[in-house]
Amino acid sequence: MTIIHNAGQDPIIQIANEFTVIQVSYVSTGQRERLLVSSPRLGFQTLLDPLQLESLTWQPPETYSKLLDTPYGPGAELNARPLSALLGKD
Amino acid sequence: MLRDELRQILEKGLRDVEADWTVPAAIINDPEMHDAERERVFGRSWVFLAHESEIPERGDYVVRYISEDQFIVCRDEDGEVRGHLNSCRHRGMQVCRAEMGNASHFRCPYHGWTYNNKGSLVGVPAGREAYGNKLDKSLWQLKPVPKLGTYKGLVFGCLDPDAPSLDDYLGDMKFYLDIVLDRSDAGLQVVGAPQRWVVDANWKLGADNFIGDAYHTMMTHRSMVELGLAPPDPKFALYGEHVHTEHGHGLGIIGPPPGIPLPEFLGMPENIVEQLQRRLSPEQVEVFRPVAFIHGTVFPNLSIGNFLMSKDHVSPPTSFLTLRLWHPIGPDKMEIMSFFLVEKEAPDWYKEESYQAYVRTFGISGAFEQDDAENWRSITRVLGAQYAKKMELNYQMGRGVYEPDPDWPGPGKAFPMDYAEANQRNFMEYWMQLMVTDPASHTGNGKVSDEAAAEALARAEA
Numbered sequence: 291m292t293i294i295h296n297a298g299q300d301p302i303i304q305i306a307n308e309f310t311v312i313q314v315s316y317v318s319t320g321q322r323e324r325l326l327v328s329s330p331r332l333g334f335q336t337l338l339d340p341l342q343l344e345s346l347t348w349q350p351p352e353t354y355s356k357l358l359d360t361p362y363g364p365g366a367e368l369n370a371r372p373l374s375a376l377l378g379k380d
Numbered sequence: 381m382l383r384d385e386l387r388q389i390l391e392k393g394l395r396d397v398e399a400d401w402t403v404p405a406a407i408i409n410d411p412e413m414h415d416a417e418r419e420r421v422f423g424r425s426w427v428f429l430a431h432e433s434e435i436p437e438r439g440d441y442v443v444r445y446i447s448e449d450q451f452i453v454c455r456d457e458d459g460e461v462r463g464h465l466n467s468c469r470h471r472g473m474q475v476c477r478a479e480m481g482n483a484s485h486f487r488c489p490y491h492g493w494t495y496n497n498k499g500s501l502v503g504v505p506a507g508r509e510a511y512g513n514k515l516d517k518s519l520w521q522l523k524p525v526p527k528l529g530t531y532k533g534l535v536f537g538c539l540d541p542d543a544p545s546l547d548d549y550l551g552d553m554k555f556y557l558d559i560v561l562d563r564s565d566a567g568l569q570v571v572g573a574p575q576r577w578v579v580d581a582n583w584k585l586g587a588d589n590f591i592g593d594a595y596h597t598m599m600t601h602r603s604m605v606e607l608g609l610a611p612p613d614p615k616f617a618l619y620g621e622h623v624h625t626e627h628g629h630g631l632g633i634i635g636p637p638p639g640i641p642l643p644e645f646l647g648m649p650e651n652i653v654e655q656l657q658r659r660l661s662p663e664q665v666e667v668f669r670p671v672a673f674i675h676g677t678v679f680p681n682l683s684i685g686n687f688l689m690s691k692d693h694v695s696p697p698t699s700f701l702t703l704r705l706w707h708p709i710g711p712d713k714m715e716i717m718s719f720f721l722v723e724k725e726a727p728d729w730y731k732e733e734s735y736q737a738y739v740r741t742f743g744i745s746g747a748f749e750q751d752d753a754e755n756w757r758s759i760t761r762v763l764g765a766q767y768a769k770k771m772e773l774n775y776q777m778g779r780g781v782y783e784p785d786p787d788w789p790g791p792g793k794a795f796p797m798d799y800a801e802a803n804q805r806n807f808m809e810y811w812m813q814l815m816v817t818d819p820a821s822h823t824g825n826g827k828v829s830d831e832a833a834a835e836a837l838a839r840a841e842a
Binding site for chain 1: 457477484487492494496502504505507
C-alpha cells in the first residue's frame with residue numbers, strides 16, 4: 291500500500307498487485323461522504339456511499355468474477371464498424 | 381522413444397549398480413539424457429511445489445516448477461490449495477509473471493483473459509464483439525496440475541494422472557518425514573521467501589549429496605571443523621544410521637560423535653520437545669532422541685537438512701531446518717531454492733538463533749553450501765566431456781564391511797553407519813528404472829507414446 295499525500299487534500303490510498311493499480315480516497319461535500327475508487331490505468335472511477343460499501347461485505351467471490359466478465363471495463367458501448375464502410379465515401 | 385545408445389547405457393547401468401555397485405557417469409551431464417529425464421522422471425514423480433505456510437491467506441500464490449512446466453500454487457477464495465498451469469488458454473502467455481503475490485483473479489497481460497483463483501475463466505475482453513458472446517468460458521479454465529497432494533504441510537504436484545497416490549509414493553519415508561514435519565502442534569512455518577540461486581551443476585548431485593553422502597563432510601567441510609562451526613571430530617558425520625525406502629527416498633540420521641555430549645532432540649526448545657514426545661510414536665521418539673544431523677532426499681529433488689550447528693565458534697550449537705529444491709534447468713544447470721523453516725510455537729530467541737545458524741552455514745552465503753557447489757560444478761563440467769562420460773562411478777562404499785542393521789526401530793533398509801552409499805545406489809537405481817520404462821500412452825504431460833501415436837494415425841487413415 292502506498293499513501294499519496296496531496297497538499298491540502300485528504301491522502302489517497304493506493305494498492306496494487308501485479309495485475310492492476312487502484313486508488314481510494316475520501317470525498318466529502320458537507321453532508322455527503324463517499325469513497326472515490328479509481329483506476330488510473332483504465333480511467334474509470336466510482337463514488338461509493340456507505341450503503342453501497344456495506345453491500346460489498348456480503349458478496350461471494352463469484353460476484354467479483356461476474357463483474358470481471360469484461361476485464362478492461364464495459365465493452366457493450368463499443369459499436370464495431372467495418373473499415374470498408376468508410377472506404378470510397380469521397 | 382529412448383535412443384538405443386542411451387537405453388544400452390541405462391540397462392547396463394541397472395545391471396552394474398546391482399552387481400558391481402557402479403553407476404554410469406553419462407547420466408550426469410548429457411543433453412539427451414536430460415531430455416528423456418524431463419519426461420520419464422519429472423513427468424511421473426511427485427515433485428515438491430511449496431509449503432502451505434507460504435500461502436497462508438486466501439489469494440496468496442507462488443509460482444513453482446515441475447521440470448520446465450510452471451504452476452501457480454495458490455489458496456483460493458474458499459481456502460483450498462490449488463495448482464494451475466501458469467499459461468493462458470488463449471495463446472499460452474504466462475498469467476502470473478510475479479513469482480509470488482496475492483490475487484483473487486489473474487489477468488493475462490497479453491489480451492486480458494481473466495481467471496479467478498479457482499482457475500475458472502471469468503472474463504474475456506470484447507467478448508461480445510470478438511466472440512459474439514459464444515465463447516464457452518467453462519471449457520477454457522487454467523489447466524490444473526494433474527495430481528496435487530499435501531503431506532503434513534508439503535504441497536506436491538505430479539504430471540502423471542496414473543501415478544500412485546502421494547501417500548503411497550512417500551510410503552515408509554513418512555515415518556522419518558513426520559519426525560521433521562510433525563513434531564509440534566501448530567506445525568512449521570517457512571520464514572521469508574526461499575533463497576534462490578543458479579549453479580552450473582546437474583540437479584542429481586544435490587539430491588545424491590543430501591540423500592546419503594556423509595562421507596564428503598570429512599574432506600569438503602573440514603574447514604568448518606577447523607572454524608569451530610561443526611563438531612571437533614572431523615569424522616562427525618560417520619556416527620549414524622543410513623536408511624532408504626521405496627521410490628528412491630533415503631536419509632542419514634547422525635548422532636553425537638563419541639565423547640562429545642550434545643543435547644537430546646537437536647537441542648530444540650522445551651515446549652517443542654514436550655509436544656514431539658506426545659505427537660510422535662515411541663519408535664520415532666527413540667530415533668530422534670540422540671540426533672545431531674538429519675540429511676535426506678525425497679525422490680526426485682526435495683532434500684531435507686535438520687542440523688545442529690553453531691552460528692560461530694563461540695556460541696553453543698542451535699538446530700535449524702532447511703528444505704531445498706534442486707530444480708533442473710538443463711543437463712548442467714540447476715536453480716537451488718533453499719527454504720528456512722521453524723516451529724511456529726518456538727520461542728522468539730530460538731527462531732532468531734536458528735535462523736542465524738542456518739544463514740551462516742547454508743543458503744547462498746553459507747560456508748557449507750559454497751563448499752558443496754564448487755564440487756558439483758566441477759563434476760558436471762568434467763562429466764560433460766566425451767571420454768569422461770564413458771566412465772563408471774564408484775558407489776561401493778560399505779561393500780563387505782557391514783550388513784543391514786537388524787535392530788533399527790524404523791522402517792526401510794538401514795545400515796549401521798552413515799559412511800555408506802546404499803541410499804545413493806537406491807536413488808540411482810530407481811532413477812534408471814524410470815528412465816528405461818517407456819511412459820504409458822498418456823503420460824499426463826500431453827505427450828503420447830509412439831505406439832499410441834501409430835494407433836491414432838491408423839485410425840485417422842481408416
